Amino acid sequence: MIRVVVADDEAMVRAGVRAILATDPGIEVVAEAADGHEAVRAAAAHRPDVVLLDIRMPRLDGLAALADLRRAAPGVAVVVLTTFDEDEHVARALTGGANGFLLKAADPRELLLGVRAAAEGAAYLSPRIAHRLVTDLRGGRLGRTDRARGLVATLTGREREVLALVGRGLANQDIARRLAVTEGTVKAHVSAILQRLDVTNRVQAAILAHEAGLT
Template sequence: MTMASPVSILLVDDDALIRAGLRAILTSDQRLSIIAEAENGVRAIELAKRMNPAVILMDIRMPQLDGLSAMEAILQGNPVAKVLILTTFGEEEYIDRAMTGGAAGFMLKSSGPEELLSAVHAVAEGAAVLSPRIARRVIDKVRGINTASLSRAKELVQELTPREQEVLALVGASLTNAEIAVRLLLTEATVKGHMTAVLLKLGARNRVDAALIAYRAGIVNS
């Protein structure tokens, strides 16, 4: 039986000690492979274009070009790139920009090693990932969103079929396509088809966008 190739990772952080710590965590998992490292956003853009990693683990505050600007530039050239934001800063301004900018997930550096490894695998498999603390902030913020926005989210969700709503709710709970397939007793290909329809009907740019709509519509069991 042929083993799957390791998930290729571009590690981006300006702090050499933090990169060393992340490298130690990531290389402890044989299913992951760091193919390149960058110390700033400019270098990250160059390496992402040249090496096309499966997951880009991106810090925010860096010299020359910050991580969010680098992420936006990378996604402009390759909309399907998967950028997992990793930072010590949990301010809402960063969360908002990361989510609306197309990040595949947002993790805090205070997350445990197992949580980080799980997040990298989930993003590689197509899931939307928010660390528990970030998810809590998102949920709390959704509760404070004006009624019109919440109503619009509910209207969008009502346009989905019952099965698509089930898929969306599980996307909001950060499940991968494979996990959703098991939960709903479907093939992974069927789930991917539902996911394509969900994104199209919601007008969502990615799974994180869809997950936020699911939160706003109140269909995620938090």
């Protein structure tokens, strides 16, 4: 069972998200929060698998709460769920350690896919966000291609294979099947990759994979 905390300052939105998640028998909402402080407390108390975190909330917004969540519940996956898709919000969420970024206006199926992907250790971006991000990367507007290639060059051949699959959004189990290795081996490779690339999560590693031309 995937345990989820839903954090949004609008009760109607929380109810809608809960209703969508309830259509999947493998997902359970264990707590709700109306601001960032409540989200951090709920994550620390319930130790969910995933926190769905709105950006615009009173007292402590989602982006500020993200840093606190990383300290209070470091093993919890955080997916930002918002109506705002500005580049600044996306960049701050991903560099802050978010495991995914979803838009409230998206197809409800994306919410289920995003929660399941995050719980399995994979990265998930709303297709609209992913398309724009990849377009920016390919257009060189983020200007980090040379740095990314230099970092990727420090990886072993197998680690580059794993990174390429992480960049395509595959979870550890899927990568293990592709490479005919155990899931534990993949986890070890991913940990080494994060350390070598000096990033904190799979989303950031996936971005570097795109920048380096692995995907």
